[in-house]
Amino acid sequence: MVAYDGTDFSGFQVQPDQVTIQGEIEAALHRLTGETIQISGSGRTDAGVHARGQVFHFDTKSGIPLDKWRFVLNNQLPDSIVIRSVEEVSSEFHARFDVKVKEYRYCIDNGAVPDVFRHRYADHIRSPLDVEAMRQAARHLVGRHDFTSFCSAKTVVEDKVRTVYDVRVESEGQVIWVICRGNGFLYNMVRIIVGTLVEVGQGKRHPDELRTILLGRNRELAGKTAPAKGLTMWEVSYEE
Amino acid sequence: MVAYDGTDFSGFQVQPDQVTIQGEIEAALHRLTGETIQISGSGRTDAGVHARGQVFHFDTKSGIPLDKWRFVLNNQLPDSIVIRSVEEVSSEFHARFDVKVKEYRYCIDNGAVPDVFRHRYADHIRSPLDVEAMRQAARHLVGRHDFTSFCSAKTVVEDKVRTVYDVRVESEGQVIWVICRGNGFLYNMVRIIVGTLVEVGQGKRHPDELRTILLGRNRELAGKTAPAKGLTMWEVSYEE
Known part of the structure; x- marks a missing residue:
């Protein structure tokens, strides 16, 4: 690891x-x-x-x-x-094919003044976000869905159905974490989810719009792709 | 600020x-x-x-x-x-001459495996440090002393007497903070204090050696200068 x-x-x-x-x-x-x-x-x-x-x-x-x-x-x-750690595995083990659950976390620094010690690890958004609205919006994403609207239009993968187990929005001081767990994520999927939730948090979209965006299967319906620097591949699990 | x-x-x-x-x-x-x-x-x-x-x-x-x-x-x-903030001050105010208290904090990552998100802000020391011994040693530094032993031999300042109000050693997960408050610090003083406390934490020196080092007024008696990256100027105060 x-x-x-x-x-x-x-x-x-x-x-x-x-x-x-x-x-x-x-x-x-x-x-x-x-x-x-x-x-x-x-x-x-x-x-x-x-x-x-x-x-x-x-x-x-x-x-x-x-x-x-x-x-x-x-x-x-x-x-x-x-x-962080090294283990011996059987010759059948494959780090990619055997993954059951992936967790990504996205860090938003929502302080009026950014925390300089997070400047490499968080995206700074000055205006206060409505975390409760973001949570409501996030609920629509949980489950097995076609996530075409939430992946880069360049994606060549045919099957855009993925299962999202959980999208949590957590406040911690001036920082907001968006925590996504699923069986796999499409290209840019977490960053587009976060970019869309941020627009909900800014009051630019209604939380229930997330349902319409999902059903529309069109990348243009969703929000901007959030910057790379806020994203961390947190954990992968090989057990369901 | x-x-x-x-x-x-x-x-x-x-x-x-x-x-x-x-x-x-x-x-x-x-x-x-x-x-x-x-x-x-x-x-x-x-x-x-x-x-x-x-x-x-x-x-x-x-x-x-x-x-x-x-x-x-x-x-x-x-x-x-x-x-972080901007204030209007009187024309008599001077950011350096008017300082009453300075606080520096030094961050040691004492994990067997370093926390990669602190790699710029902490010095990694793999072997577990004896925090209680470091605290005992730190007590000798508190008060008004000649800190010649704890400043770079190149220092040209004549008066090496400073008042240290507090040296705290705090554990927080895999991180150890050394927190120094005083009316002023000589060149490299906090980093030499930390380098010496680390040697106490490693069992290479007895905590009471700090007293002998202070009295000896000789830079060679103290420990190594800890690396710059663990040090943060935390706070300056213009009130006693």
Whole structure:
């Protein structure tokens, strides 16, 4: 399991001439083992998106003992990428295909003055948001739905039906967290959900509009895509 | 009052060819007023040191209304510098000379695995520290003392007597805060205090050694200077 501050990376996935999380981890693995190792993450994260509990797997012939892996890998990685735990898994395990539940959290700094120590991890919205209205709106998203309206129009995936278990909106001091749990999320889905809930919180939309947006299956009906920096891949679970 | 994430700056004070907090604020003031304005901070902070409540003053003939200053200044500043409040003061006020109490806080991430979201704001020390021993040691520092042993050997200030009102060591989850309040601090003083308390927390020194170190008036008796990134200028007060 790996946590990272995504601010200075061009996302998770390896890309030519870009500094990525996957690229940094694979380079560290190469230095440690001499092997060319390709890791498989539980999902990609975009440029600027963070993770607290990203999971990846890889195969190796290295003799490094299991209980040393975390320490030696962290020694090879920048401070902005931290291996939190390492486990041995069966050869059948796949970090992406076996995921049962994913949790993303989006952090909105709703203070009149932003908290400078969250400037990399939260989107600042100055005007006070109506959290109760956001909660009402969020209820419409829970369940099994076609989320076409809440994914990037560029998405090529055919099946846009996903099950959202929970969308919570929690206030904590000047910060508002939007917490989404589901069996999977489409491209930009959490950020578009958050962008739409913010417009509800600003009074620009009625909470019940979320139902109409869902049924319309059209990206243009939903709100703006919230900025990447507020988003963190919080947790993935391999049990229902 | 200004807060900043000092990670990407060469400290507070203007220096040729360096990006500094003072330089950024003065450039913003110039763009807003057309005037060449020099600000005076309550104190300097070194490269990598942060602030939550740094205070500075300046003179201007600008007609910008008082209640607009915060907003227009923040619009001109990077996200890593945030003006928290603006007040009008008498022409006798001086941000540095009038300070009565300064508070610095040092953040140690004492988790077996560092919290990646504190990687810019805390110094990670893997081995568990004995907080109770650090508290015992800290008590010796409270009061009016010659702090020669706790300031950089390069310090040119003649009078190294300062009054420390309080040194608290507080645990909060995997984080340990060292909170120092005093009427003023010498160059690197808080970081040397923290570096020495850490050595006590690691069992390398006895808590009562702090008394001997103080009396010895010799920088070599104290511990290492703790890294800049864990230090935050927390608050300055103009009342006793």
